[in-house]
Amino acid sequence: MDDLALILFDVDGTLVDSQSEILAAMHDAFAAIAQPVPNRDAILSTVGLSLEQAMLHLLPSECDAHTISAAVSAYKHSYRKSREVGAMSVLYPGIADLLRKCRSHENLLLGLATGKSRRGVNALVAYYDWGGVFQTVQTADTHPSGRDTAIRISGDHRLVGA
Template sequence: MSGPLRLILFDVDGTLVDSQGDIVASMTAAFDAVGHPVPARDAVLGIVGLSLEVAMTRLAPGLGVRDHDMMVTAYKDSYVGLRAAKGAASSPLYPGALAVLEALGGRDEYLLGVATGKSRRGLDALFDSHGLRGRFVTEQVADHHPSKPHPSMVLAAMAETGIDPAHTVVVGDTVFDMEMARAAGARGIGVSWGYHPARDLQGQAVRVIDSFDALPLCLDELWESVA
Protein backbone atom coordinates (compact mmCIF):
# COMPACT_ATOMS: atom_id res chain seq x y z
CA MET A 1 0.00 0.00 0.00
CA SER A 2 1.44 3.40 -1.04
CA GLY A 3 -0.27 5.59 1.55
CA PRO A 4 -3.10 5.90 4.06
CA LEU A 5 -6.50 4.53 3.19
CA ARG A 6 -8.68 7.00 1.31
CA LEU A 7 -12.41 6.96 0.70
CA ILE A 8 -13.91 8.06 -2.63
CA LEU A 9 -17.69 8.41 -2.55
CA PHE A 10 -19.56 8.69 -5.84
CA ASP A 11 -22.95 10.18 -6.46
CA VAL A 12 -24.88 8.05 -8.97
CA ASP A 13 -27.42 9.89 -11.15
CA GLY A 14 -25.64 12.52 -13.20
CA THR A 15 -22.22 11.30 -12.07
CA LEU A 16 -21.87 7.59 -12.82
CA VAL A 17 -24.95 7.17 -15.00
CA ASP A 18 -27.06 9.39 -17.23
CA SER A 19 -30.63 8.79 -16.17
CA GLN A 20 -32.10 12.15 -17.12
CA GLY A 21 -34.49 10.75 -19.71
CA ASP A 22 -36.19 8.45 -17.25
CA ILE A 23 -36.09 11.07 -14.50
CA VAL A 24 -37.91 13.62 -16.64
CA ALA A 25 -40.40 11.03 -17.91
CA SER A 26 -41.13 9.79 -14.40
CA MET A 27 -41.49 13.29 -13.02
CA THR A 28 -43.97 13.99 -15.82
CA ALA A 29 -45.94 10.91 -14.72
CA ALA A 30 -45.83 12.17 -11.13
CA PHE A 31 -47.28 15.56 -12.00
CA ASP A 32 -49.84 14.04 -14.35
CA ALA A 33 -51.02 11.83 -11.48
CA VAL A 34 -52.23 14.91 -9.55
CA GLY A 35 -53.21 17.01 -12.55
CA HIS A 36 -50.53 19.63 -11.93
CA PRO A 37 -48.48 21.38 -14.64
CA VAL A 38 -45.13 19.73 -15.22
CA PRO A 39 -42.10 21.93 -14.40
CA ALA A 40 -39.53 22.79 -17.04
CA ARG A 41 -36.84 20.22 -17.74
CA ASP A 42 -34.13 22.36 -16.14
CA ALA A 43 -36.15 22.63 -12.96
CA VAL A 44 -36.61 18.86 -12.82
CA LEU A 45 -32.91 18.18 -13.35
CA GLY A 46 -32.08 20.83 -10.78
CA ILE A 47 -33.52 18.72 -7.96
CA VAL A 48 -31.74 15.48 -8.91
CA GLY A 49 -29.90 14.23 -5.85
CA LEU A 50 -32.57 15.21 -3.37
CA SER A 51 -34.83 12.58 -1.87
CA LEU A 52 -38.12 12.29 -3.74
CA GLU A 53 -40.14 13.67 -0.85
CA VAL A 54 -38.00 16.81 -0.70
CA ALA A 55 -37.90 17.10 -4.48
CA MET A 56 -41.69 17.10 -4.77
CA THR A 57 -42.12 19.82 -2.15
CA ARG A 58 -39.58 21.99 -3.95
CA LEU A 59 -41.10 21.48 -7.39
CA ALA A 60 -44.72 21.81 -6.23
CA PRO A 61 -44.69 23.86 -3.00
CA GLY A 62 -48.36 24.75 -3.36
CA LEU A 63 -49.55 21.15 -3.14
CA GLY A 64 -50.31 19.29 0.07
CA VAL A 65 -48.82 16.19 1.65
CA ARG A 66 -51.39 13.85 0.08
CA ASP A 67 -50.57 15.08 -3.43
CA HIS A 68 -46.84 14.89 -2.75
CA ASP A 69 -47.22 11.30 -1.56
CA MET A 70 -49.18 10.42 -4.70
CA MET A 71 -46.48 12.02 -6.83
CA VAL A 72 -43.72 10.04 -5.13
CA THR A 73 -45.63 6.79 -5.72
CA ALA A 74 -46.32 7.65 -9.36
CA TYR A 75 -42.69 8.58 -9.93
CA LYS A 76 -41.42 5.32 -8.46
CA ASP A 77 -43.90 3.24 -10.45
CA SER A 78 -42.92 4.97 -13.69
CA TYR A 79 -39.20 4.67 -13.03
CA VAL A 80 -39.44 0.97 -12.20
CA GLY A 81 -41.47 0.36 -15.36
CA LEU A 82 -39.00 2.20 -17.57
CA ARG A 83 -36.07 0.34 -16.04
CA ALA A 84 -37.79 -3.00 -16.55
CA ALA A 85 -38.51 -2.18 -20.19
CA LYS A 86 -35.13 -0.71 -21.11
CA GLY A 87 -32.63 -2.53 -18.88
CA ALA A 88 -29.16 -1.02 -18.77
CA ALA A 89 -30.18 1.47 -21.46
CA SER A 90 -32.42 3.10 -18.87
CA SER A 91 -29.38 4.65 -17.17
CA PRO A 92 -26.24 4.24 -19.28
CA LEU A 93 -22.83 4.69 -17.69
CA TYR A 94 -21.04 7.87 -18.66
CA PRO A 95 -18.04 7.43 -20.98
CA GLY A 96 -15.00 6.31 -19.07
CA ALA A 97 -16.86 5.57 -15.84
CA LEU A 98 -16.29 1.82 -15.74
CA ALA A 99 -12.61 2.04 -16.69
CA VAL A 100 -11.92 4.61 -13.97
CA LEU A 101 -13.83 2.61 -11.36
CA GLU A 102 -11.71 -0.41 -12.26
CA ALA A 103 -8.49 1.60 -12.11
CA LEU A 104 -9.27 3.22 -8.78
CA GLY A 105 -10.60 -0.02 -7.33
CA GLY A 106 -7.29 -1.67 -8.18
CA ARG A 107 -5.33 0.65 -5.92
CA ASP A 108 -4.82 -0.75 -2.42
CA GLU A 109 -5.13 2.63 -0.72
CA TYR A 110 -8.54 3.45 -2.22
CA LEU A 111 -11.92 2.42 -0.88
CA LEU A 112 -14.84 3.19 -3.18
CA GLY A 113 -18.39 3.96 -2.07
CA VAL A 114 -21.62 5.57 -3.22
CA ALA A 115 -23.82 8.22 -1.66
CA THR A 116 -27.03 8.50 -3.63
CA GLY A 117 -30.56 9.79 -3.49
CA LYS A 118 -31.68 6.48 -4.98
CA SER A 119 -33.51 3.90 -2.92
CA ARG A 120 -31.88 0.60 -2.01
CA ARG A 121 -34.10 -1.14 -4.56
CA GLY A 122 -33.21 1.34 -7.26
CA LEU A 123 -29.48 1.13 -6.62
CA ASP A 124 -29.53 -2.67 -6.57
CA ALA A 125 -31.36 -2.77 -9.89
CA LEU A 126 -28.91 -0.31 -11.43
CA PHE A 127 -25.88 -2.24 -10.19
CA ASP A 128 -27.33 -5.49 -11.47
CA SER A 129 -27.91 -4.05 -14.92
CA HIS A 130 -24.33 -2.78 -15.19
CA GLY A 131 -22.52 -5.54 -13.31
CA LEU A 132 -21.37 -3.16 -10.57
CA ARG A 133 -22.08 -5.39 -7.59
CA GLY A 134 -19.16 -5.70 -5.21
CA ARG A 135 -17.22 -2.67 -6.46
CA PHE A 136 -18.14 -0.47 -3.51
CA VAL A 137 -17.35 -1.12 0.14
CA THR A 138 -20.03 1.27 1.42
CA GLU A 139 -23.37 2.08 -0.20
CA GLN A 140 -25.41 4.89 1.31
CA VAL A 141 -28.97 5.24 -0.03
CA ALA A 142 -31.97 7.49 0.55
CA ASP A 143 -33.90 4.90 2.56
CA HIS A 144 -31.73 5.40 5.62
CA HIS A 145 -30.71 9.07 5.55
CA PRO A 146 -32.03 12.61 5.37
CA SER A 147 -31.89 14.14 1.91
CA LYS A 148 -28.71 15.68 0.60
CA PRO A 149 -27.12 18.11 1.42
CA HIS A 150 -27.39 16.73 4.97
CA PRO A 151 -24.01 15.08 5.72
CA SER A 152 -25.51 11.85 7.09
CA MET A 153 -24.51 9.69 4.11
CA VAL A 154 -20.88 10.81 4.19
CA LEU A 155 -20.65 10.54 7.96
CA ALA A 156 -22.05 7.00 7.85
CA ALA A 157 -19.66 5.98 5.07
CA MET A 158 -16.68 7.33 7.01
CA ALA A 159 -17.83 5.55 10.16
CA GLU A 160 -18.26 2.25 8.27
CA THR A 161 -14.81 2.42 6.71
CA GLY A 162 -12.90 4.13 9.52
CA ILE A 163 -11.68 6.89 7.19
CA ASP A 164 -11.39 10.44 8.48
CA PRO A 165 -12.72 13.53 6.65
CA ALA A 166 -9.26 14.63 5.50
CA HIS A 167 -8.97 11.42 3.49
CA THR A 168 -12.53 11.41 2.12
CA VAL A 169 -13.71 12.86 -1.19
CA VAL A 170 -17.21 13.09 -2.68
CA VAL A 171 -17.46 13.03 -6.49
CA GLY A 172 -20.73 14.47 -7.74
CA ASP A 173 -22.53 16.62 -10.27
CA THR A 174 -24.73 18.76 -8.04
CA VAL A 175 -24.35 21.56 -5.54
CA PHE A 176 -26.10 19.24 -3.07
CA ASP A 177 -23.19 16.78 -3.34
CA MET A 178 -20.62 19.50 -2.73
CA GLU A 179 -22.55 20.96 0.20
CA MET A 180 -22.92 17.47 1.69
CA ALA A 181 -19.18 16.90 1.46
CA ARG A 182 -18.35 20.20 3.11
CA ALA A 183 -20.88 19.66 5.88
CA ALA A 184 -19.17 16.34 6.70
CA GLY A 185 -15.71 17.91 6.70
CA ALA A 186 -14.76 16.14 3.46
CA ARG A 187 -13.94 17.64 0.08
CA GLY A 188 -15.95 17.59 -3.12
CA ILE A 189 -14.86 17.09 -6.70
CA GLY A 190 -17.48 18.33 -9.12
CA VAL A 191 -18.14 16.86 -12.57
CA SER A 192 -19.24 19.06 -15.44
CA TRP A 193 -21.19 16.41 -17.36
CA GLY A 194 -24.11 16.11 -14.94
CA TYR A 195 -27.27 18.00 -14.13
CA HIS A 196 -26.08 21.17 -12.41
CA PRO A 197 -24.08 23.73 -14.44
CA ALA A 198 -20.34 23.57 -13.80
CA ARG A 199 -20.33 27.25 -12.86
CA ASP A 200 -22.63 26.47 -9.93
CA LEU A 201 -20.15 23.90 -8.61
CA GLN A 202 -17.12 26.16 -8.77
CA GLY A 203 -17.62 27.84 -5.41
CA GLN A 204 -18.36 24.58 -3.60
CA ALA A 205 -15.95 22.05 -5.14
CA VAL A 206 -12.19 21.92 -4.67
CA ARG A 207 -11.98 21.03 -8.35
CA VAL A 208 -14.38 20.54 -11.28
CA ILE A 209 -13.38 17.97 -13.90
CA ASP A 210 -14.65 17.59 -17.46
CA SER A 211 -14.11 13.86 -18.02
CA PHE A 212 -13.74 10.67 -16.00
CA ASP A 213 -10.21 10.27 -17.34
CA ALA A 214 -9.22 13.37 -15.36
CA LEU A 215 -10.28 11.92 -12.01
CA PRO A 216 -7.24 9.76 -11.08
CA LEU A 217 -4.75 12.62 -11.55
CA CYS A 218 -7.10 15.02 -9.80
CA LEU A 219 -7.20 12.69 -6.79
CA ASP A 220 -3.41 12.29 -6.76
CA GLU A 221 -2.96 16.06 -6.73
CA LEU A 222 -5.59 16.45 -4.05
CA TRP A 223 -3.94 13.96 -1.70
CA GLU A 224 -0.60 15.75 -2.06
CA SER A 225 -2.07 18.58 0.00
CA VAL A 226 -3.05 16.25 2.84
CA ALA A 227 -0.36 15.64 5.44
Protein backbone atom coordinates in the same frame (compact mmCIF):
# COMPACT_ATOMS: atom_id res chain seq x y z
CA MET B 1 0.11 -0.22 5.79
CA ASP B 2 -0.60 2.86 3.69
CA ASP B 3 -3.43 5.16 4.66
CA LEU B 4 -6.79 4.32 3.18
CA ALA B 5 -8.75 6.86 1.18
CA LEU B 6 -12.49 6.80 0.57
CA ILE B 7 -13.85 8.10 -2.72
CA LEU B 8 -17.61 8.70 -2.66
CA PHE B 9 -19.53 8.93 -5.91
CA ASP B 10 -22.99 10.30 -6.48
CA VAL B 11 -24.93 8.27 -9.03
CA ASP B 12 -27.24 10.42 -11.15
CA GLY B 13 -25.25 12.96 -13.12
CA THR B 14 -21.90 11.59 -11.92
CA LEU B 15 -21.67 7.92 -12.87
CA VAL B 16 -24.74 7.67 -15.08
CA ASP B 17 -26.77 9.92 -17.34
CA SER B 18 -30.27 9.39 -16.02
CA GLN B 19 -31.84 12.64 -17.22
CA SER B 20 -34.25 11.08 -19.70
CA GLU B 21 -35.54 8.54 -17.15
CA ILE B 22 -35.93 11.21 -14.46
CA LEU B 23 -37.73 13.63 -16.79
CA ALA B 24 -40.12 10.93 -18.05
CA ALA B 25 -40.95 9.72 -14.54
CA MET B 26 -41.52 13.30 -13.33
CA HIS B 27 -43.82 13.93 -16.29
CA ASP B 28 -45.85 10.84 -15.36
CA ALA B 29 -45.89 11.77 -11.67
CA PHE B 30 -47.22 15.26 -12.28
CA ALA B 31 -49.80 13.98 -14.78
CA ALA B 32 -51.00 11.47 -12.17
CA ILE B 33 -51.71 14.23 -9.64
CA ALA B 34 -53.10 16.68 -12.24
CA GLN B 35 -50.39 19.29 -11.68
CA PRO B 36 -48.51 21.17 -14.39
CA VAL B 37 -45.14 19.59 -15.15
CA PRO B 38 -42.24 21.83 -14.07
CA ASN B 39 -39.73 22.81 -16.72
CA ARG B 40 -36.70 20.65 -17.45
CA ASP B 41 -34.24 22.85 -15.57
CA ALA B 42 -36.41 22.90 -12.45
CA ILE B 43 -36.71 19.11 -12.48
CA LEU B 44 -33.01 18.54 -13.08
CA SER B 45 -32.12 20.98 -10.29
CA THR B 46 -33.56 18.42 -7.86
CA VAL B 47 -31.27 15.56 -8.95
CA GLY B 48 -29.48 14.31 -5.87
CA LEU B 49 -32.39 15.02 -3.54
CA SER B 50 -34.65 12.32 -2.17
CA LEU B 51 -37.95 12.06 -4.05
CA GLU B 52 -39.83 13.61 -1.16
CA GLN B 53 -37.47 16.59 -1.08
CA ALA B 54 -37.64 16.93 -4.87
CA MET B 55 -41.44 16.96 -4.82
CA LEU B 56 -41.50 19.52 -2.00
CA HIS B 57 -39.25 21.70 -4.13
CA LEU B 58 -41.25 21.25 -7.36
CA LEU B 59 -44.87 21.20 -6.21
CA PRO B 60 -46.80 24.34 -5.28
CA SER B 61 -46.49 25.12 -1.57
CA GLU B 62 -50.21 24.59 -1.02
CA CYS B 63 -49.99 20.88 -1.91
CA ASP B 64 -50.72 18.67 1.06
CA ALA B 65 -48.87 15.60 2.29
CA HIS B 66 -51.27 13.28 0.45
CA THR B 67 -50.52 14.98 -2.89
CA ILE B 68 -46.78 14.82 -2.27
CA SER B 69 -47.04 11.14 -1.36
CA ALA B 70 -49.12 10.44 -4.47
CA ALA B 71 -46.54 12.20 -6.66
CA VAL B 72 -43.72 10.16 -5.11
CA SER B 73 -45.66 6.92 -5.62
CA ALA B 74 -46.46 7.80 -9.24
CA TYR B 75 -42.81 8.63 -9.92
CA LYS B 76 -41.67 5.31 -8.43
CA HIS B 77 -44.28 3.43 -10.44
CA SER B 78 -43.22 5.11 -13.68
CA TYR B 79 -39.51 4.56 -13.01
CA ARG B 80 -40.12 0.90 -12.12
CA LYS B 81 -42.15 0.39 -15.31
CA SER B 82 -39.30 1.81 -17.39
CA ARG B 83 -36.93 -0.69 -15.74
CA GLU B 84 -39.31 -3.56 -16.52
CA VAL B 85 -39.08 -2.77 -20.24
CA GLY B 86 -35.30 -2.69 -20.08
CA ALA B 87 -34.52 1.01 -19.70
CA MET B 88 -31.35 1.68 -17.72
CA SER B 89 -29.34 4.83 -17.13
CA VAL B 90 -26.29 5.02 -19.38
CA LEU B 91 -22.78 5.20 -17.97
CA TYR B 92 -20.92 8.35 -18.83
CA PRO B 93 -17.95 7.73 -21.12
CA GLY B 94 -14.90 6.54 -19.19
CA ILE B 95 -16.73 5.64 -15.96
CA ALA B 96 -16.25 1.87 -16.25
CA ASP B 97 -12.52 2.39 -16.84
CA LEU B 98 -12.28 4.91 -13.98
CA LEU B 99 -13.91 2.50 -11.52
CA ARG B 100 -11.66 -0.32 -12.69
CA LYS B 101 -8.56 1.85 -12.18
CA CYS B 102 -9.72 2.97 -8.74
CA ARG B 103 -10.35 -0.65 -7.73
CA SER B 104 -6.80 -1.57 -8.74
CA HIS B 105 -5.40 0.65 -5.97
CA GLU B 106 -5.47 -1.36 -2.74
CA ASN B 107 -5.60 1.71 -0.50
CA LEU B 108 -8.66 3.20 -2.23
CA LEU B 109 -12.14 2.41 -0.97
CA LEU B 110 -15.13 3.30 -3.11
CA GLY B 111 -18.62 4.26 -2.02
CA LEU B 112 -21.90 5.63 -3.26
CA ALA B 113 -23.81 8.49 -1.63
CA THR B 114 -27.01 9.16 -3.53
CA GLY B 115 -30.53 10.47 -3.40
CA LYS B 116 -31.62 7.30 -5.21
CA SER B 117 -33.52 4.59 -3.39
CA ARG B 118 -31.76 1.41 -2.28
CA ARG B 119 -33.89 -0.49 -4.78
CA GLY B 120 -32.75 1.80 -7.63
CA VAL B 121 -29.10 1.51 -6.64
CA ASN B 122 -29.35 -2.26 -6.35
CA ALA B 123 -30.80 -2.46 -9.88
CA LEU B 124 -27.98 -0.31 -11.24
CA VAL B 125 -25.30 -2.30 -9.38
CA ALA B 126 -26.73 -5.56 -10.74
CA TYR B 127 -27.08 -4.22 -14.29
CA TYR B 128 -23.49 -2.98 -14.46
CA ASP B 129 -22.08 -5.95 -12.48
CA TRP B 130 -20.72 -3.70 -9.74
CA GLY B 131 -21.17 -6.23 -6.93
CA GLY B 132 -18.30 -5.77 -4.47
CA VAL B 133 -17.08 -2.56 -6.12
CA PHE B 134 -18.45 -0.20 -3.46
CA GLN B 135 -17.60 -0.72 0.19
CA THR B 136 -20.40 1.58 1.36
CA VAL B 137 -23.68 2.52 -0.30
CA GLN B 138 -25.72 5.29 1.30
CA THR B 139 -29.16 6.02 -0.13
CA ALA B 140 -32.19 8.22 0.42
CA ASP B 141 -33.89 5.30 2.21
CA THR B 142 -31.81 5.93 5.32
CA HIS B 143 -30.73 9.54 4.87
CA PRO B 144 -32.58 12.78 4.17
CA SER B 145 -30.96 13.61 0.85
CA GLY B 146 -28.08 12.79 -1.49
CA ARG B 147 -26.78 16.29 -0.84
CA ASP B 148 -26.88 15.83 2.91
CA THR B 149 -23.57 15.46 4.74
CA ALA B 150 -25.11 12.77 6.96
CA ILE B 151 -24.79 10.34 4.06
CA ARG B 152 -21.08 11.01 3.72
CA ILE B 153 -20.46 10.94 7.46
CA SER B 154 -22.42 7.70 7.90
CA GLY B 155 -20.49 6.09 5.06
CA ASP B 156 -17.18 7.10 6.62
CA HIS B 157 -18.16 5.78 10.05
CA ARG B 158 -19.33 2.44 8.73
CA LEU B 159 -15.99 1.93 7.03
CA VAL B 160 -13.87 2.77 10.05
CA GLY B 161 -16.11 0.94 12.51
CA ALA B 162 -17.12 4.01 14.53
